[in-house]
Amino acid sequence: MAVDVASHAQNKLRWGELDEDDAEDLDFLLPPRQVEGPDEHGVKRVTEFKFDDAGNKVKIVTTSRTRKLAKARLSKRAIERRQWKKFGDAAHEDAGSRLTMVSTEEILLEKPRAPGSKAEEPKTAGDPLAALGKGGAVLMVCRTCGKKGDHWTSKCPYKDLASSTESFIDRPSAAEGPAGPAQDGPTKGTYVPPSMRGGAGGKTGTEMRRRNEENSVRVTNLxxxxxxxxxxxxxxxxxxxSRVYVAVDQKTGMSRGFGFVNFVNKEDAExxxxKLNGYGYDNLILRVEWATPRAN
DNA sequence: AATGAGCGA
Structure with a gap:
């Protein structure tokens, strides 16, 4: 971009007459801002010039490094590829210029079923009674132990034991403990999938494996x-x-750097x-420990 | 440095 210095000079401005707004107009006297990099270490250098309050020309050099760029994001292979000879349109580009660039546009990631989404509004809008539904409050009936009004199936104190079908429906008389058997639950004619049927070949008693919520391993420093x-x-x-989970920041969608892995068998988790605690993964040292049970 | 989500008869 050519700057017509002569025409500006005709304004015959004197330094003493400048107020802040006018000062900006003098930027054309300064060398252009220069950006170098980022280099293979992710370091970017910006050189710019400005006038300070006293009207002196000042050079400002800022170097910055993209977080973890060289460390975690770029494999050796990727760094190697940067050395490749350019071809096509890129062959004639200046050293620092880029044909592709990182967008600075802010992109909000929205969860499809985010709370407060329009999809769930029409039901109750403008009618507080509608929230209760036709039949009033919902009655909680646990499918595992048959108890009513107390807890959902997922909160059942016996949920960690055998499958519900096996211990409470298929063989209701086997149910023990404070909850007692399911008196008015279905006891006959209920379909039981083969995989859940007791008897020969099925797991019984001591062989029964606890469900795996317990064998939960926390992984940090991901x-x-x-x-x-x-x-x-x-x-x-x-x-x-049985399950892997990586904690994600709801707002940004970025990983929070930790997660959980559940194993079917405790020994495997152990x-x-x-083996994996202290293991180097993606250039970071993993921490792998037993997870403390999640709060409900 | 750090302990997870959502669903429902």
Whole structure:
């Protein structure tokens, strides 16, 4: 961009007459802002000039480094690729210029079923009674122990024991403890899938495996681009994994750097902890420990 | 440094 210095000079401005607004008009006298990099270490250098309050020309050099760019995001391979000889349109570009660039546009990620979304409004809008539904309050009936009005199935104190079908419906007389058997629950004619049927071949008594909520392993110090499939790949070598979870910031969608892995078998979880705690993954040192049970 | 989500007869 050519700057017509001569025409500006005709204004015959004197330094003493300048107020703040006029000062901006003199920027054309300054060398242009220069951006170098980022280099292979992710370091970017910006050189710019401005006038200070006294009207002196000042050079400002700012170097910045994109967080974790070289460390976690770029593999050796990727750094290597940056050395490749350019071709096509890029062949004639200046060293620092880029044909592709990172967008600075802010993009909000929205959860499809976010609370407060329009989809759930029409029901109750303008009619507080509608919230109660036709039949009034919903009656909680636990499908595991048959207790009413107390808890949902997921909150049942017996949920960690055998499958509900096996202990409470298929063989109702086997139910013990404070809750008692399901008196008015279905006891006959209820379909029971083969996998859930007791008897020969089925697991019984002491063989019954506790459900796996317990074998929960917390993984911290994950790199921010580790996703659940990555965790699964890493942990599945130790045994059956029933669940992987990576904590994500609801607002930004970015990983919060920790997650959980649940194992079907406690021994597998234990081996995973022993092997993977302190393990270098994606250039970070993992911490792998037993998780304390989640609060409800 | 750090302990997870959502659903419902």
């Amino acid at each position: 790199s921010e681009d580790t996703r659940e499939p990555d965790l699964l790949e890493l942990f599945r070598t130790f045994g059956s994994v 081996r995973a902890i022993n």
